Amino acid sequence: MLQKVYKIQKRETLKRLKQLKDHQVFYIMDVNGKYISCNKHFIKVFGYPEHEVKEISFLDIVIPDDLMQVIHNFEQSKKGKVVSYRCIIKRKDGTSIGISVVNVPKYKNGVIVGIYGFAKIIKGFRNSKGTTFFDDNDLYIHTLNHSPDGVLIVQHETIVFVNEVAVKMFGAAKKEELLGQHIFKLLHPKYIDRAKDRYKQVLAGEPVDTMEEQYWKLDGSKLYVDVTSHPTFYRNDIAAQVILKDATQRRLANQLMIQAAKNSTASQFAAGIAHEIRNPMTAIKGFIQLIDKSKFDTPEYFDVINGEISRIEGILTELLSLAKPETDIFREANLIDLIHHVVILTKTQASIHNIAIEFDPYIENIPYYCDANKIKQVLINLIKNAIESMKNGGRIEVEITLVENMWNIIIADEGTGIPPEVLNNIGKPFVTTKESGTGLGMMVCLEILKQHNGKLTFNTGPNGTTSIIQLPFIK
Numbered sequence: 001m002l003q004k005v006y007k008i009q010k011r012e013t014l015k016r017l018k019q020l021k022d023h024q025v026f027y028i029m030d031v032n033g034k035y036i037s038c039n040k041h042f043i044k045v046f047g048y049p050e051h052e053v054k055e056i057s058f059l060d061i062v063i064p065d066d067l068m069q070v071i072h073n074f075e076q077s078k079k080g081k082v083v084s085y086r087c088i089i090k091r092k093d094g095t096s097i098g099i100s101v102v103n104v105p106k107y108k109n110g111v112i113v114g115i116y117g118f119a120k121i122i123k124g125f126r127n128s129k130g131t132t133f134f135d136d137n138d139l140y141i142h143t144l145n146h147s148p149d150g151v152l153i154v155q156h157e158t159i160v161f162v163n164e165v166a167v168k169m170f171g172a173a174k175k176e177e178l179l180g181q182h183i184f185k186l187l188h189p190k191y192i193d194r195a196k197d198r199y200k201q202v203l204a205g206e207p208v209d210t211m212e213e214q215y216w217k218l219d220g221s222k223l224y225v226d227v228t229s230h231p232t233f234y235r236n237d238i239a240a241q242v243i244l245k246d247a248t249q250r251r252l253a254n255q256l257m258i259q260a261a262k263n264s265t266a267s268q269f270a271a272g273i274a275h276e277i278r279n280p281m282t283a284i285k286g287f288i289q290l291i292d293k294s295k296f297d298t299p300e301y302f303d304v305i306n307g308e309i310s311r312i313e314g315i316l317t318e319l320l321s322l323a324k325p326e327t328d329i330f331r332e333a334n335l336i337d338l339i340h341h342v343v344i345l346t347k348t349q350a351s352i353h354n355i356a357i358e359f360d361p362y363i364e365n366i367p368y369y370c371d372a373n374k375i376k377q378v379l380i381n382l383i384k385n386a387i388e389s390m391k392n393g394g395r396i397e398v399e400i401t402l403v404e405n406m407w408n409i410i411i412a413d414e415g416t417g418i419p420p421e422v423l424n425n426i427g428k429p430f431v432t433t434k435e436s437g438t439g440l441g442m443m444v445c446l447e448i449l450k451q452h453n454g455k456l457t458f459n460t461g462p463n464g465t466t467s468i469i470q471l472p473f474i475k
Helices: 002-018 040-046 064-078 139-145 164-169 189-203 248-290 300-323 335-352 372-389 440-451
Strands: 025-030 035-038 083-090 096-108 111-121 150-155 158-162 211-216 222-234 237-246 331-334 355-359 367-370 394-403 406-412 455-461 464-472
Touching: 025 040, 040 111, 064 083, 064 096, 064 111, 150 164, 150 222, 164 237, 189 211, 189 222, 189 237, 222 248, 248 300, 300 372, 331 335, 331 372, 335 355, 335 367, 335 372, 335 394, 335 406, 367 372, 372 394, 372 406, 372 440, 372 464, 440 455
Parallel strands: 355 394
Antiparallel strands: 025 035, 025 111, 083 096, 096 111, 150 158, 150 237, 211 222, 222 237, 331 367, 394 406, 406 464, 455 464
């Protein structure tokens, strides 16, 4: 996926550079450095007639002092890199001029078959002492300003150039908000030592591999980018050119893959356990049905036991459905009756913990097309969580209201609340506030509500949590 993105970005860069050829010196070289095509600006600036251009290579026009660096850059372009540099060339009439050059690989069927070149005269050029006159109007800067990636130029650990893409990345309104900033102050502390080592490598003329780093946007939010750095020369001094590629989509894709793997593992784990429990549960249920209830003082307890066993079987079936989803049974049901049934079912457990569950609806009947057993499962799970969060007893209030075409089933407890790190990850396997919990129950609840085009939200604090089930109003 990333390779595809980078190829698209490379094509975009090439497209933008090609737009320059009508205004700059433009030429095409073969892999040996011979010129095979050029535009009128090449002929005018370099002074060679068109018929002579194809007889020369860059080796014939670059001065000896600059030849090694030009050969090096040419070889880098043959390896697939876009390179920029300055050099001095001798024109046909023997005069010398300083030019700024950008070389771009020329591909055919995925193979590099030559080099596109763009050049522009700069106001000055390096003299015998090596001084370079660098102009902000240079093609090099023009290219950086039109790069699809964020680009910074850093000198003495300070940002001295930034393009518009990088301005947007950091959430700045204008370039001046970033210019003059210390680069490492924008970087997350855990990356600073490694980044400083890489910076030293770059200044020593060594390119470094692409690595992910986390920066801070100007508003304090996180910015994840893939960073590549190259040595460069800016305003008569060595500098680091830092290329930033937004890593947000890649990180999101990785997180989705990890989450999918966790969900798959959790589903198989839950289904395996459910299968193992179901067999002895079937035996227990069978033997209870064989017991003569009349010989006991409280035969009604058998009905409760059978009812609870049936509920356990339903939960086991739901766990099994994580690995092998079953067909949903949607039919019209009364939401009020569903809630009443769950409240009655959970009141016994609540009373053991000195907790009262209150449900006093303002209406007796709300016809709703749904899978009744699954909606009950969501309600049971949420009320059970509320009970377990209230260590010192208290009250759980259940109500239902219609808000903006959504039925809101509200379950408010007086528990200890949900920690932020759990709240932000609710629905993920193994994320839970319970010491022995797995987080699978909430994952199942969210999936059930998703099947009903509903959703679940929480308002939580130290004085309790309000869980809100939202189901679309169906006329």
